[in-house]
Amino acid sequence: MFRSHNFSAGPSILPTEVLQKAQAELLDYKGTGSSIMELSHRGPEYIEVDAQATSRLKSLMGLGDDFEVLFLQGGASTQFMMVPYNFLAEGKTANYLNTGTWSKKAIKEAKIFGKVHVGFSSEEENFGRVPRNEEITHVEGAEYLHFTSNNTIFGTQYRNEPESNGVPLVCDASSDFLSREVDVKRYGMIYAGAQKNAGPAGVTIVIIRKDFLAKARTENVSTILSYPTHVGTMFNTPPVFGVYFFNLVLEWIEKQGGIKAVEKVNEAKAAQLYTEIDKDDFYRGTAEAASRSRMNVTFRLPSEDLEKKFVKEAAALHLDGLKGHRSVGGIRASIYNALPRESVDTLVSFMVDFRAKNG
Ligand SMILES: *Cc1c(COP(=O)(O)O)cnc(C)c1O
Numbered sequence: 001m002f003r004s005h006n007f008s009a010g011p012s013i014l015p016t017e018v019l020q021k022a023q024a025e026l027l028d029y030k031g032t033g034s035s036i037m038e039l040s041h042r043g044p045e046y047i048e049v050d051a052q053a054t055s056r057l058k059s060l061m062g063l064g065d066d067f068e069v070l071f072l073q074g075g076a077s078t079q080f081m082m083v084p085y086n087f088l089a090e091g092k093t094a095n096y097l098n099t100g101t102w103s104k105k106a107i108k109e110a111k112i113f114g115k116v117h118v119g120f121s122s123e124e125e126n127f128g129r130v131p132r133n134e135e136i137t138h139v140e141g142a143e144y145l146h147f148t149s150n151n152t153i154f155g156t157q158y159r160n161e162p163e164s165n166g167v168p169l170v171c172d173a174s175s176d177f178l179s180r181e182v183d184v185k186r187y188g189m190i191y192a193g194a195q196k197n198a199g200p201a202g203v204t205i206v207i208i209r210k211d212f213l214a215k216a217r218t219e220n221v222s223t224i225l226s227y228p229t230h231v232g233t234m235f236n237t238p239p240v241f242g243v244y245f246f247n248l249v250l251e252w253i254e255k256q257g258g259i260k261a262v263e264k265v266n267e268a269k270a271a272q273l274y275t276e277i278d279k280d281d282f283y284r285g286t287a288e289a290a291s292r293s294r295m296n297v298t299f300r301l302p303s304e305d306l307e308k309k310f311v312k313e314a315a316a317l318h319l320d321g322l323k324g325h326r327s328v329g330g331i332r333a334s335i336y337n338a339l340p341r342e343s344v345d346t347l348v349s350f351m352v353d354f355r356a357k358n359g
Pocket of ligand 1 (some may be wrong): 078148151152173
């Protein structure tokens with residue numbers, strides 16, 4: 001079987017065992033003679049999948065009964081709009097931390113519905129870092145503080161949740177979801193498109209604390225865009241294959257020993273790459289050291305020509321998906337949960353070789 005060393009930023013690598021299980025169950029799901037995609041979402045098979053995914057997620061993340069889990073569609077980008085649509089009434093303010101392209105898109109949507117206080121921005125510094133707590137400014141009576149826990153494009157990540165001055169945190173966790181433990185009680189809401197760490201594109205996982213949910217606007221709202229619509233019932237057809245696959249990924253995380261165990265491996269993989277980058281000036285990390293991401297490792301080479309050559313020669317070894325985002329250039333190695341240690345080993349050996357030949 002051929003599997004590439006897949007460093008793609010998203011959609012990205014999924015665990016081989018999970019793909020194999022989905023393949024084995026594809027034509028005949030549990031003796032039904034149909035695939036899970038061909039069965040009613042109101043039938044016992046899918047209802048079980050949905051319930052399992054919810055309970056597995058709750059137990060892996062340590063979410064109590066005070067949290068609701070929703071499986072929505074439209075990607076994280078739809079959440080950029082749904083969050084302020086539900087929680088930011090006209091004349092009210094929310095605090096947004098601007099740490100990259102995705103944060104900016106979230107801010108743009110929020111401004112349609114209410115006032116946005118930008119409590120921090122690293123835009124002037126080319127988004128090379130996330131804030132220290134003492135740099136964040138607050139406003140009285142903010143509805144929530146929105147942040148992007150991992151900035152997929154710029155390769156930065158918060159080490160810990162930012163200080164929120166007592167208001168609930170709302171987090172776009174698309175690119176580090178389930179990669180490390182989080183302090184769940186500090187969040188009003190966490191959302192993530194599945195396609196980076198949790199499954200195929202098409203399902204968006206939304207976790208909302210009940211007391212925060214209770215503040216959602218309910219008058220004169222679009223039914224489908226209102227969070228309360230989706231609680232406890234399937235209002236419309238859920239992304240059945242995505243939720244099914246997500247459930248298998250959660251089962252895989254359990255087998256790895258849970259999120260803490262996965263986090264340890266992620267730290268080790270990232271450390272291996274950053275150590276190589278920091279050896280001398282040939283490779284240059286683009287993020288400030290304290291803000292470095294453990295999911296997307298971004299770096300430059302001495303010239304753009306060398307970067308092109310690097311990507312090309314790497315691809316010949318099936319080290320794929322290493323080209324940086326088109327808006328920033330350089331190299332980006334995305335090393336999500338499912339990327340095996342051996343792929344990082346192979347990349348590091350290639351980096352050593354490439355430096356020796358071109359440095
Ligand atoms: C990829 C990504 C998004 C966009 O997700 P879609 O599911 O394509 O809407 C948003 N935020 C972050 C942090 C991302 O990495």
